[in-house]
Amino acid sequence: MTTTTLPDSPPTLAADSQWAVETHGLTKRFGENIAVNGVELLIPRGCAFGYLGPNGAGKTTLIRVLLGLTHADAGTMSLLGYPVPKQRAAALARVGAIVDEPRFHGHLTGRQNLQLLAAARQPAARDRITPSLERVGILHRADDRVSKYSMGMRQRLGVAACLIGDPQLLILDEPMNGLDPAGMHEMRDMILSLVAEGRTVVLSSHLLDEVERTCDAVAIVDRGNIIRQGPISELLAGASLALQVECSEPDRARALLDATTIGANIQVGQLGLGIELPAGTARDVIAEINRVLVEGGISVYRLQQIQASLESWFLQVTSRLGATE
Amino acid sequence: MTTVSNQPAAPQVAPRGARHDRRGSWVPTGAMIATRFMELRKRRGLMVALMLVTIGIPTVFLVIRLLLHAFAPHSYGPAGGYTVFTGLVAGVLYVFGFIVAATLGATAGSIDLTEGMFRHLVVTGRSRLAIYLARIPAGLAIILPLVAVGFTIVCAVCVFAAPTRLNFNGVNVPVNLSRAGLESWAADNADEVICNFGFRIGPNSPIAAAVNSVPCGNGPNGGPAIVKQPPGFQGPPPASPTQIKDAASLIAGMDYADYTRQFLYPSDSLMIKTGLWIGLEAVVGFMVGLGLGSLIGQRTVAVIIMIVLEIILTPILSRAHLPHLINLQRSVVGLAVAHLEPNGLGFVFGGGGGPDGGRGTSLLVPESKTVAAGVIVAWLVVWTVLGAWRMMTRDA
Secondary structure (H helix, E strand, C coil), rough: EECCCCCCCCCCCCCCEEEEEEEEEEEEEECCEEEEEEEEEEEEEEEEEEECCCCCCCCCHHHHHHHCCCCCCEEEEECCCCCCCCCCHHHHCCCEEEECCCCCCCCEHHHHHHHHHHHHCCHHHHCCCHHHHHHHCCHHCCCCCCCCHHHHHHHHHHHHHHHHHCEEEEEEEECCCCCHHHHHHHHHHHHHHHCCCCCCEECCCCCHHHHHCCCCEEEEEEEEEEEEEHHHHHHHCCCCCCEEEEEHHHHHHHHHHHHHCCEEEEEEEECEEEEECCCCCCCCHHHHHHHHHHHCCEEEEEEEEEEEECHHHHHHHHHHHHHHC | CCCEEECCCCCCCCCHHHHCCCCHCCCHHHHHHHHHHHHHHHHHHHHHHHHHHHHHHHCCCCCHHHHHHCCCCCCCCCCCCHHHHHHHHHHHHHHHHHHHHHHHHHHHHHHHHCCCCCHHHHHCCCCCCHHHHHHHHHHHHHHHHHHHHHHHHHHHHHHEEEEEEEEECEECCCCCCCCHHHHHHHHHHHHHHHHHHHCCCCCCCCCCCCCCCCCCCCHHHHHCCCCCCCCCCCCCCCCCCHHHHHHHHHHHHHHHHHHCCCCCCCHHHHHHHHHHHHHHHHHHHHHHHHHHHHCCCHHHHHHHHHHHHHHHHHHHHHHCHHHHHHHHHHHHHHHCCCCCCCCCCCCCCEEECCCCCCCCCCCCCCCCCHHCCCCHHHHHHHHHHHCCCHHHCCCC
């Protein structure tokens, strides 16, 4: 049994399932190409969940399947406890989503576009148009035609379109695209505030740094398969251990370490050594490295453990995957 | 922070209120129709084009005729009248009304897809069928008033700027005469009647002599060289003025049936029927355009197909007599609508009621009104089903 850590604020439950998104064996094919391959995905409620993968990995296809934009070829899925597609309408009533880049009727204003979408939702959605526009920071441009909006403003309008439904689950596909650094910061804060309100946010992005700052848990998808998923802290705990060693005579230092049974991957640099240890390596090994070098007559100026980042872990995972194929 | 265990999913129970969520209903809400209407109405270019064709063309045509008649009344006839009405309705409003309605329909059917809004709408959870059906009243609420305004302008000008005297076979004749009145008037205008009214008499007709004694001035240089002669006429017997008047009265009597079908301006009945007929054509154009636009997901191609259908294929198929393809020809919607044309209008595609009240031989491929109505209903149903089906099954 694994555990998933959630924020303290309890979400407002729509159904009795603990999962915001749950899929089993979900498969989508385009001819011979399998875009989504038997995906088992569990996204807990009330958290920010990152959905990562390289281009063409099948991220957007999975989102489209979840939202009923295209049909699945096999498998089962549910959103907020509602089986989809059987209770799709009830599920989507509580879901807001941006898929790919947000596009709207350019000849209408931002407010009119939201009116069009609110009319397709419940009557209360119309009352949320102005607050939603205000929340995403484009209320002052709400009555301008969308054709005059920048990409970043359209992203914000897309989020506003999600919010008018007062969703319990938001699925945002690359929401940072087109945003300047300040806009990305605002978007990140907004996502965190949405999570703090008890909503679940699924963030599909290739901006790993943003995902790491924003999300509690992630799933890595590649070629239609989910290859890892779980809380970021747990996943990074499984990443390899990196050390940076500044020392004299780096070549001789490497030779000394190669002669041991530490089993490290060692790179020689201008200032010293870069050492990568397997995941789960005991901390005593770090002390052993230091001892070997000092006893070998190497002057050790600095020995620093490099904190594993989501990006480095992502690259490790995907490169390992590539190496096995 | 709290911790939840990774247990199998809890039982999936629908929450309270979900049962009352009518989002899955195929019936569009008033708000959906209203906002779709707004979305279409805000398309300035499209609206300008629609207004230009449905209102602008007949208005400009009639204004020019009004001005010409005002400045040179002897050279240019009145702007309105029965003839102008039939010409504008059958020649302009019928064809262009269909095309603009089809353009609006194709726009309504495809634009969500091409502009990326379709995905947003689907994600709301609203029934795709409801999203499709909302476009029908919204689009018709635009095209029908436009056609109605254009048609009303045509009717108004044709009634209020109609000629004050009836021109029957090139002769100004008083209107609303009884048979006796027309015969009496003919006796007083015997030469004009004999020379201009249509008639057919045998060589031994008692009025032959009178007819041939009237010089009609249709010879060279307007001289009295050519005199109407019945077939087999042997020589010009003398005719007294009384005989000539009697002959003119007799001819007027023969033409009375035609005379009663001539109007200074269209009757209320004809205008109402014609308005409904033009409206039907617009509805057909819109619905077919909507279905086609939704089916192929592309406006331009759909509009081109509709124009080709209305301007090229339908006239050809309506006139060509292809025995092996006669049922195919009958299934063309433009031909079916033309068969429902009210009596008294000009020929559409060589058919319809015609200016003679529908007595003339129609050039259309023969088709009963019942079959024509069936063809129209079938087109409406089939294209609506196709468009809705594609909408419901399309990847968003």
